[in-house]
Amino acid sequence: MCLAIPGKLLAKSEVGGLLRGRVEFGGIVREACLDFLPEAEVGDYVLVHVGFAITRIDEEEATRTLAYLAELGALQEELGEAASRPEMGDETAAMIPVEAGHEAS
Amino acid sequence: MKHLDEYRDEKLANALVARLKATATKPWVLMEVCGGQTHTLVRYGIDGLLPAGMEMIHGPGCPVCVTPLETIDKAIALAGMKGVILASYGDMLRVPGSETDLLRAKARGADVRVVYSPLDALKLARENPGREVVFFGIGFETTAPPNAAAVWQAARQGVMNFSLLASHVLVPPALRALLGAEGNRVQGLIAPGHVCAIVGLADYHAIAREFHLPIVVGGFEPVDLLEAIVMLADQLEQGRAEVENQYTRSVRVDGNALAQAMLADVLTVCDRKWRGLGEIPRSGLKVSAKYAAWDAELKFGLTDRPVEEPKECISALILQGRKKPPECAAFGVRCTPERPLGAPMVSSEGACAAYYQYRRFEAERELVEIGR
Numbered sequence: 001m002c003l004a005i006p007g008k009l010l011a012k013s014e015v016g017g018l019l020r021g022r023v024e025f026g027g028i029v030r031e032a033c034l035d036f037l038p039e040a041e042v043g044d045y046v047l048v049h050v051g052f053a054i055t056r057i058d059e060e061e062a063t064r065t066l067a068y069l070a071e072l073g074a075l076q077e078e079l080g081e082a083a084s085r086p087e088m089g090d091e092t093a094a095m096i097p098v099e100a101g102h103e104a105s
Numbered sequence: 106m107k108h109l110d111e112y113r114d115e116k117l118a119n120a121l122v123a124r125l126k127a128t129a130t131k132p133w134v135l136m137e138v139c140g141g142q143t144h145t146l147v148r149y150g151i152d153g154l155l156p157a158g159m160e161m162i163h164g165p166g167c168p169v170c171v172t173p174l175e176t177i178d179k180a181i182a183l184a185g186m187k188g189v190i191l192a193s194y195g196d197m198l199r200v201p202g203s204e205t206d207l208l209r210a211k212a213r214g215a216d217v218r219v220v221y222s223p224l225d226a227l228k229l230a231r232e233n234p235g236r237e238v239v240f241f242g243i244g245f246e247t248t249a250p251p252n253a254a255a256v257w258q259a260a261r262q263g264v265m266n267f268s269l270l271a272s273h274v275l276v277p278p279a280l281r282a283l284l285g286a287e288g289n290r291v292q293g294l295i296a297p298g299h300v301c302a303i304v305g306l307a308d309y310h311a312i313a314r315e316f317h318l319p320i321v322v323g324g325f326e327p328v329d330l331l332e333a334i335v336m337l338a339d340q341l342e343q344g345r346a347e348v349e350n351q352y353t354r355s356v357r358v359d360g361n362a363l364a365q366a367m368l369a370d371v372l373t374v375c376d377r378k379w380r381g382l383g384e385i386p387r388s389g390l391k392v393s394a395k396y397a398a399w400d401a402e403l404k405f406g407l408t409d410r411p412v413e414e415p416k417e418c419i420s421a422l423i424l425q426g427r428k429k430p431p432e433c434a435a436f437g438v439r440c441t442p443e444r445p446l447g448a449p450m451v452s453s454e455g456a457c458a459a460y461y462q463y464r465r466f467e468a469e470r471e472l473v474e475i476g477r
Contacts, residue, residue: 002139002140002245002300002454003325003454006106006107006109016262033224033251035363036363038363045108052254054303055355057108057355058355065332065353065354072120073117076119077120
């Protein structure tokens with residue numbers, strides 16, 4: 001029910017005092033109400049729930065999350081390889097730094 | 106699709122699983138609230154990737170599942186009235202009421218329509234001025250503002266043949282009921298990302314303090330959920346009980362102010378019965394007095410007629426996270442999505458439907474092994 005799909009805002013228009021947008025979801029274009037998100041600009045990705053854009057996807061935050069995860073992935077890979085070498089024991093895994101990289105909100 | 110595919114990456118998921126295994130030293134018990142998150146966990150087998158002993162309990166975040174029988178009966182009664190078009194989201198149609206469901210009512214001639222958006226229901230009302238269109242609106246804080254907006258627009262445009270049968274529920278009161286119940290096992294919580302995108306994080310800070318509970322606002326893709334689980338394990342291992350946001354790309358600390366204002370204008374907090382959980386004070390939303398002309402309950406003079414739940418269905422225990430679907434004797438045998446005994450088997454967010462869709466062969470295999 002709370003399913004919301006990210007789509008790209010292609011166009012904005014006003015119909016009878018209501019803000020409408022054309023939003024593309026992987027090739028399919030549908031109309032969405034922008035009344036809750038008037039600040040969304042053409043080109044932005046927005047999350048659409050039951051025909052309403054409810055939030056803008058923050059590209060900077062998305063990039064930051066993915067960069068953090070990619071870094072973690074690279075680190076795990078390195079440790080994985082290290083762990084498979086005979087001189088390194090299982091305790092290698094315990095050496096993974098615990099700093100989370102997330103701020104409490 | 107952008108902003109989806111990246112969070113289904115196997116490499117990232119594996120890295121997070123390895124990180125989790127390096128972090129978690131105890132069999133932590135976590136709960137995800139939202140049924141959408143439950144489906145991702147079960148679909149991708151994330152619960153099976155957790156370190157030994159760590160467990161995910163599935164929460165009550167399936168609005169279709171917690172809509173009380175009495176309200177479904179009301180919708181069915183409304184659908185049977187002359188001149189009424191009853192519109193709702195598709196999942197609601199197969200949820201069994203006390204005697205029948207909306208789909209069977211439709212087969213018997215009731216005018217029941219499936220809509221994607223509440224605005225589609227409003228459009229139906231404009232296109233059918235001689236009919237009464239009732240929108241059966243369910244949902245948590247994510248769905249309440251759009252449904253409220255349909256009422257607001259009806260009022261603004263003077264569409265008098267539209268009304269809302271509101272069965273909205275709020276997450277925090279249900280969480281407090283579950284967390285405060287005797288025998289609660291939940292040690293960390295994945296908060297529902299799209300609910301928080303609307304309401305923000307304030308309520309969850311209060312819950313984290315009240316129950317000394319680590320909370321991470323999580324997204325809906327496998328990598329999102331794994332990251333949220335890692336963040337919860339970190340908090341638990343370090344003895345912290347804070348609110349953190351994994352889903353920063355979509356959730357702002359204060360939520361969406363315009364959606365909150367719409368909700369506050371059109372809907373008002375009320376006591377609400379939850380299927381499976383019972384009556385919870387101030388846990389629901391109903392149409393406020395200012396919009397009484399668009400409140401289906403008042404317009405059609407509907408009253409509650411208490412009814413019994415089917416005896417064999419253990420959905421109450423499922424919704425409280427006390428039992429898992431395969432523990433039910435009827436699961437997959439006398440209860441299937443085609444012939445459901447209870448709502449969790451119907452909804453695309455119901456825990457029983459998730460296990461049926463992705464795990465039923467495992468359950469069968471186990472039965473065969475036990476049989477040997």
